[in-house]
Amino acid sequence: MARARHRVVSLAAVGLVLLAACSREAPNVLEPEGPGAKSVASVAYLMFGLATVVYVVVAAFIIIGALRGTKDSRISDNAFIWIGGLVVPTVILAGLAVVTVKTTDTLRKPDADALKIEVTGYRFWWGVKYPEQNVSTANEIRVPAGRPIEIALQSVDVIHSFWVPQLAGKVDMVPGQRNVIRFTADKPGEYRGQCAEFCGLQHAKMALLVVAEEPGEYERWVIRQQRPRGGPGSEREAAGEQVFMRSSCAGCHTVRDTEAQGTLGPDLSDFGSRRTLGAVAVENNKANLAGWIANSQSIKPGNLMPPVTLEPDELLNLLEYLENLR
Amino acid sequence: MTVTEERPPTPEEEHEAIELLWEEAPGAPGFFASVDHKRIGMRYIYTAFIFFFIAGLQALLLRAQLTSPDSQVMGPQTYNQMFTMHGTTMIFLFNTPVLAGFGNYLLPLQLGTRDMAFPRLNAFSYWIFILAAIFMYSSYLVGRPPAGGWFAYVPNANKTYSPGINMDFWGLGVTFVGISTTVGAVNFIVTIFKMRAPGMTLNRMPIFVWSILSMAVMILFAVPALTVGTVLLEADRLFGTQFYEAAGGGSPLLYQHLFWFWGHPEVYILFIPAAGMVSTIVPVFARRRLAGYKWVAASLVGISFISFGVWVHHMFATGLPALAMSFFSAASLIIAIPSGVLFFCLIATIWRGEVEWTVPFLFAIGWFLIFLLGGVTGVMLGVLPFNWQATDSYFIVAHFHYVLNGAVVFPIFGALYYWLPKMTGRMLDEKLGKVSFWIMFVGFNLAFFPMHVLGFLGMPRRIYTYSEGLGWETLNLVVTFGSGLFGLGTLLTLINFFMSKVKGKPAGANPWNADGLEWSTPTSPPPECNFESIPVAAGRHPLWDSEKLEEAESGSDEATRSMGPPGALNRQTPILSGLQSGPEETMDIPEPTYLPFILALGIAVIFMGLLIQAAVVGVLGLAVAAIGITTWLWRTEVDLQ
Numbered sequence: 001m002a003r004a005r006h007r008v009v010s011l012a013a014v015g016l017v018l019l020a021a022c023s024r025e026a027p028n029v030l031e032p033e034g035p036g037a038k039s040v041a042s043v044a045y046l047m048f049g050l051a052t053v054v055y056v057v058v059a060a061f062i063i064i065g066a067l068r069g070t071k072d073s074r075i076s077d078n079a080f081i082w083i084g085g086l087v088v089p090t091v092i093l094a095g096l097a098v099v100t101v102k103t104t105d106t107l108r109k110p111d112a113d114a115l116k117i118e119v120t121g122y123r124f125w126w127g128v129k130y131p132e133q134n135v136s137t138a139n140e141i142r143v144p145a146g147r148p149i150e151i152a153l154q155s156v157d158v159i160h161s162f163w164v165p166q167l168a169g170k171v172d173m174v175p176g177q178r179n180v181i182r183f184t185a186d187k188p189g190e191y192r193g194q195c196a197e198f199c200g201l202q203h204a205k206m207a208l209l210v211v212a213e214e215p216g217e218y219e220r221w222v223i224r225q226q227r228p229r230g231g232p233g234s235e236r237e238a239a240g241e242q243v244f245m246r247s248s249c250a251g252c253h254t255v256r257d258t259e260a261q262g263t264l265g266p267d268l269s270d271f272g273s274r275r276t277l278g279a280v281a282v283e284n285n286k287a288n289l290a291g292w293i294a295n296s297q298s299i300k301p302g303n304l305m306p307p308v309t310l311e312p313d314e315l316l317n318l319l320e321y322l323e324n325l326r
Numbered sequence: 327m328t329v330t331e332e333r334p335p336t337p338e339e340e341h342e343a344i345e346l347l348w349e350e351a352p353g354a355p356g357f358f359a360s361v362d363h364k365r366i367g368m369r370y371i372y373t374a375f376i377f378f379f380i381a382g383l384q385a386l387l388l389r390a391q392l393t394s395p396d397s398q399v400m401g402p403q404t405y406n407q408m409f410t411m412h413g414t415t416m417i418f419l420f421n422t423p424v425l426a427g428f429g430n431y432l433l434p435l436q437l438g439t440r441d442m443a444f445p446r447l448n449a450f451s452y453w454i455f456i457l458a459a460i461f462m463y464s465s466y467l468v469g470r471p472p473a474g475g476w477f478a479y480v481p482n483a484n485k486t487y488s489p490g491i492n493m494d495f496w497g498l499g500v501t502f503v504g505i506s507t508t509v510g511a512v513n514f515i516v517t518i519f520k521m522r523a524p525g526m527t528l529n530r531m532p533i534f535v536w537s538i539l540s541m542a543v544m545i546l547f548a549v550p551a552l553t554v555g556t557v558l559l560e561a562d563r564l565f566g567t568q569f570y571e572a573a574g575g576g577s578p579l580l581y582q583h584l585f586w587f588w589g590h591p592e593v594y595i596l597f598i599p600a601a602g603m604v605s606t607i608v609p610v611f612a613r614r615r616l617a618g619y620k621w622v623a624a625s626l627v628g629i630s631f632i633s634f635g636v637w638v639h640h641m642f643a644t645g646l647p648a649l650a651m652s653f654f655s656a657a658s659l660i661i662a663i664p665s666g667v668l669f670f671c672l673i674a675t676i677w678r679g680e681v682e683w684t685v686p687f688l689f690a691i692g693w694f695l696i697f698l699l700g701g702v703t704g705v706m707l708g709v710l711p712f713n714w715q716a717t718d719s720y721f722i723v724a725h726f727h728y729v730l731n732g733a734v735v736f737p738i739f740g741a742l743y744y745w746l747p748k749m750t751g752r753m754l755d756e757k758l759g760k761v762s763f764w765i766m767f768v769g770f771n772l773a774f775f776p777m778h779v780l781g782f783l784g785m786p787r788r789i790y791t792y793s794e795g796l797g798w799e800t801l802n803l804v805v806t807f808g809s810g811l812f813g814l815g816t817l818l819t820l821i822n823f824f825m826s827k828v829k830g831k832p833a834g835a836n837p838w839n840a841d842g843l844e845w846s847t848p849t850s851p852p853p854e855c856n857f858e859s860i861p862v863a864a865g866r867h868p869l870w871d872s873e874k875l876e877e878a879e880s881g882s883d884e885a886t887r888s889m890g891p892p893g894a895l896n897r898q899t900p901i902l903s904g905l906q907s908g909p910e911e912t913m914d915i916p917e918p919t920y921l922p923f924i925l926a927l928g929i930a931v932i933f934m935g936l937l938i939q940a941a942v943v944g945v946l947g948l949a950v951a952a953i954g955i956t957t958w959l960w961r962t963e964v965d966l967q
Contacts, residue, residue, distance in 0.1 A: 015784055024782035025795055025796065026796055026797030026816060027783070027784030027795050027796070028782060028784065029781075029782045029783075029784065030782055031713050037715075040711045040712060040713065040714070040715050043711055043712055044706075044782075044802035047705075047706045047709065047712065050704070051702045051703070054821055055699060055702060058669070058696055058698055059694075062673055062675050062676065062691065062694045062695070062698075063691075064677075065673055065676040065677035065690060066676050066681045066683075066687075067681070068677070069680055069681060070680065071614065071678055071679060071680055073677055073678045075674075075677065075678075077617035077618055077671075077675075077678065078618075079672040079676060080617070080670045080673055080674035080677065081460070081617070081618045081621055081667060081671055082669050084666070084670035084673065085621070085663075085666045085668075085669065085670035085671065086663065086666070086667060086915075089662055089663050089666040090663060090668075093659045093660065093662060093663065093705070096659060096705065097655075097659055097707075098711050099654065099709065100652070100655055100659075100708075100709045101709065103710070103711040104648065104652070104710045104711055108648060122486075137947055140851060147923075157481065158482040158487050159481070159482065159578060160478075160480055160483045160875055161643060161716075161718060163719075163784075163786065165715065165783075165784040166557065167780075168714070169643070169713075169717075170643040170646060170714055170715070170717060170718060171643055171710065171714075171716025172644045172645060174572075174577055174578055174579065174645065175481055175572040175573075175646060176572025176573070176577070176578070177572070177645060179574050179577075179645035180645075192784070193787075194784065194786050194787070196491055196643075196717075196719065196786045196787075197479070197717040197718060197786070198475050198479065198482065198788040199482060200406075200487060201402050201403060201404060201406065201473075203786075203788055203789060204402065204789035204790045204791050204792065205648070205791075244938040248871065249365055251806075260394075261959045262441065273522075301401060301402055302402055302403070310371065315439070316504075324640060
C-alpha cells in the first residue's frame with residue numbers, strides 16, 4: 001500500500017510521460033532491491049512529494065501574482081515574508097533534518113554477521129577479494145542474497161566511486177584511504193553498477209555487476225574457487241595455457257595455482273564464469289573475447305591492455321583456455 | 327582647457343569643457359589605455375558573451391555525442407577535453423566576468439559617482455581576465471586542451487595520470503584569472519563604501535549594489551582557497567611536491583576541501599548578483615517599491631555567510647566522519663531559509679504590484695520558476711542519504727544547471743534587455759525578445775529536467791558514452807533536442823542585439839520609467855563623466871522619489887553643488903568616509919594609461935614561463951611586470967600632487 005502511494009506521488013513529481021519512457025532494465029534508484037536502498041528511496045519519494053507541493057504552491061503565487069494586475073491585496077508584504085519565507089520553510093527543513101539523522105543512522109550501522117569483501121579501484125576495472133575465503137576475482141562481485149555485505153573500498157591509482165544504484169548510494173574509493181560500504185541484496189539477481197567519480201579516459205566504461213545468488217549457489221562458487229585447480233581438460237586448453245603463460249598475458253593477469261601471477265590487470269581465475277568482459281564493456285562470448293585480445297582498444301579505447309598479436313590457431317587455443325577458467 | 331577667470335562660464339561652455347576633459351582617445355590607443363568603468367564594463371560583458379557562445383557550442387557538441395548510445399561523434403579524449411573546457415569556460419570566463427562587467431558598468435552609475443574607486447585597477451582586472459582566457463584557450467592552438475575536468479580532482483589531474491601540459495593550462499590559467507576576480511572584488515567593496523552619492527546611506531543603496539557587495543566580500547574569502555588549491559596542484563605537477571600524493575604523505579581530499587571551500591561559495595558568488603538583478607527588475611515592472619528591502623539585503627548577506635559552511639556537501643561520499651557531515655548537512659538545509667525570504671519578498675512585490683509584461687520581466691519570471699526547482703533539489707541534496715544516491719549522477723548535472731544556467735543566465739539575459747538600452751542607447755526588440763525567451767525557457771526545461779530522471783536511472787556524470795539497453799536512450803534524445811532549442815533561443819537574442827545596433831529605437835534617458843540613479847543620466851549611453859552634477863539620493867528609489875529629490879537638492883545645496891561641475895571640470899569625484907552619507911573630500915580620476923595593460927602582460931608572460939618551464943621567459947615577464955607596477959606606483963605620487 002505504502003509503495004503504491006509512493007508511486008503515485010513520484011509520478012506526480014517526476015512526470016508521467018518521462019517515467020513511462022524509462023525502461024525496466026535501468027539500474028533505477030527508485031526500484032531498490034535492498035533495505036538500505038529502500039530507505040533512501042522512501043526518503044526520495046517523501047521529498048519528491050513535498051517538492052511537488054512546494055513547487056506548485058509557490059509557482060502559483062508567482063504566476064497568479066503577476067497576472068492578477070491589481071495593487072489591492074488582503075495579504076500584506078509581511079505575511080508573505082514571515083509565513084512563506086520564514087515559518088513554512090523552517091518547519092519543512094526541520095522535518096527533513098530529523099529524517100536525515102534517522103535514515104543516516106540506520107544506513108551506517110555495522111553488522112557483525114556481514115560478509116567482508118575488499119574491492120579495489122583500478123583504471124578502469126575493479127579488483128575483488130574475499131579475504132576470509134581467500135578468493136579473488138574481478139568486475140563481478142558474487143554475494144549471497146539476504147546476507148549483509150560489508151565492502152572495504154580502496155584505490156591503487158585515482159579516485160573512483162562505487163555505485164550500485166539498486167543496492168546503495170555511492171562511496172568513493174580514495175587512494176591512501178579505506179572506506180566502507182554496506183548493503184544487502186534481498187533477492188538473487190544481477191545489479192549493474194558503475195564508477196561514479198571521473199577517473200580518466202574510460203570512466204564511462206568502468207562498470208561492474210553485483211551478482212546476488214541463493215546462498216547455496218554462492219557457497220558452491222566459493223568452494224570451486226578454493227579447490228586446487230585441475231589440469232587442462234583438453235589438448236586445446238593445454239595448448240591455450242601454453243600461449244597464456246609464454247605470451248604477454250601472464251605478465252599482467254593472475255590465474256590462481258599457475259605461474260601467472262601478474263597484478264596489473266584483472267584476476268582471471270574464474271573468467272569463464274563471468275557474464276561480461278572489460279568491466280561490463282561487452283558480453284563475455286568467444287567472438288567478443290577474440291576481438292578484445294586482438295585489439296581491446298577498439299572496444300574500450302584507452303584501457304591499459306595493449307593489443308596482443310597471435311596466430312589464428314594460438315588465439316583459438318587461448319580462447320578455449322580462458323572460457324574454461326571457472 | 328582652462329576656463330577663463332574673469333567671467334563665470336556659461337553652462338554650455340562648462341558642458342563642452344567637461345566633455346573635452348573626459349574624452350578618451352579613439353582607436354587602439356584609447357582601447358588599450360581606457361580606465362573608464364563604462365567601457366571596461368561593456369568590454370567585460372562582450373568578451374564574456376563570446377565565451378558564452380563558445381561554451382554553448384561545446385555543450386551542443388557534447389550533447390550530440392550523448393544523443394544515442396555508443397555514438398561516434400567524438401572519442402573519449404575529445405569528450406573529456408570538451409566537458410573540461412565547457413565547465414571551465416562557463417564558470418571562469420562567462421558567469422563570473424559577465425557579472426563583474428555589469429557590476430563595473432552599473433555600480434558607479436547606481437551609486438551616483440563618476441568612476442570606480444580604482445579606475446586603473448579596474449582596467450587591470452579586465453586585462454588579466456582576457457589574457458587568462460587567451461592563455462587557457464591557447465591550449466587548443468597547441469592541440470593540448472586539459473581533460474581532467476573543470477574541478478581537476480587529484481590524483482587524476484596530477485602529472486602521473488594527466489601527463490603533458492594540458493592540465494597546466496588549467497591549473498595556471500585558473501590561478502591567473504583569480505587575480506582578476508580578486509582585484510575586482512576589492513575595487514567593488516571600496517567603491518561601495520567610499521563613493522556613494524550624497525544622501526545614499528547604506529539602507530538606501532540599490533539592491534543590486536548590496537548583491538555586488540555580498541559577492542565581492544565572498545570572493546575575497548573564497549578565491550584564496552582556490553588559488554592555494556591550484557598553486558599546490560601546480561607545485562605537485564611542476565616541481566614534484568607531494569601535497570596531494572597519498573604515497574608521499576599528502577592527501578587527495580585536501581584538494582577537494584580547498585576546491586569546494588571556494589567552489590560552493592562560488593555558486594552564490596554567481597547567484598547573488600543574479601538575484602540582485604532580478605530584485606532590480608521586478609519592482610520596476612511591478613510598478614511598486616521592493617517589498618521587504620531590508621529583508622532582501624539581509625538575506626543576500628545571510629546567504630553569503632552561510633555559503634561558507636556548506637562546502638562539504640560536495641564530499642558526502644568521500645568517507646568523512648558522520649558527525650562532521652551532519653553539520654554540513656544542516657547548514658545546507660539552513661541556507662534555504664534566507665533564499666526563501668528573498669523569494670517571498672519578490673513574490674510579495676509582484677502580488678501587490680501591477681505587472682507590465684516586458685522582456686526583462688519575463689526573464690525574471692523564468693528565473694523564479696527555474697530557481698525554485700533548483701533550490702528545491704538543492705535542499706534534497708543536503709539530505710545525506712539522498713545525496714549518496716544523487717551525487718555524481720545526472721541528477722547533479724540537472725540541479726546545478728538549474729542553478730548556474732537557469733538562475734544565473736536567465737537574469738543575465740533579463741539584465742541585457744533591461745540595461746543594454748542605457749549602455750548602447752538603443753532598445754532591443756520586444757517581440758523578438760519574447761520569442762527568444764520562450765524558446766530558451768522551453769528548451770531549457772526540456773534539456774535539463776529529464777536529467778533528474780536520468781540520474782535516478784543510474785546514469786553517472788562525465789561519461790562520454792553509454793551502452794544500449796540501459797533505459798537511458800529516450801531521455802537523452804529529449805535532452806539533446808532541448809539543448810538545441812535553448813541554443814537557438816540564445817541566438818535569437820544575439821540577433822536581436824545586432825539588429826538593435828542597426829535599427830533599434832533610441833532609448834532616451836529612462837525608457838522603463840525606472841527608479842535607479844543610472845537612469846538619471848541625461849542621455850543613453852551616459853556622458854563620459856556619468857554625472858556633470860553629482861545627484862542626490864533622497865530615497866531607495868531616487869527617480870520615483872523625485873519630489874523628495876528636489877527637496878533634498880535644495881536642502882543640501884552646498885554639499886552637492888560643490889561636487890557638481892567643478893568636480894567634473896577637474897576629473898574629480900567626491901568620496902565619503904565610513905558610513906557617512908555626505909561627501910567629504912574629492913578623488914582624482916586618473917588619466918587613461920597603458921600601465922594596467924603592461925602589468926597584466928608581464929604577469930601573463932610569467933605564467934607562460936611557468937607553463938613551458940622556461941626560466942628566461944619567467945624572468946622576462948617578471949621584469950615587465952616590475953616596470954609596470956613601479957611606474958604605476960610612481961605615477962600615483964605624481965597624480966596626488
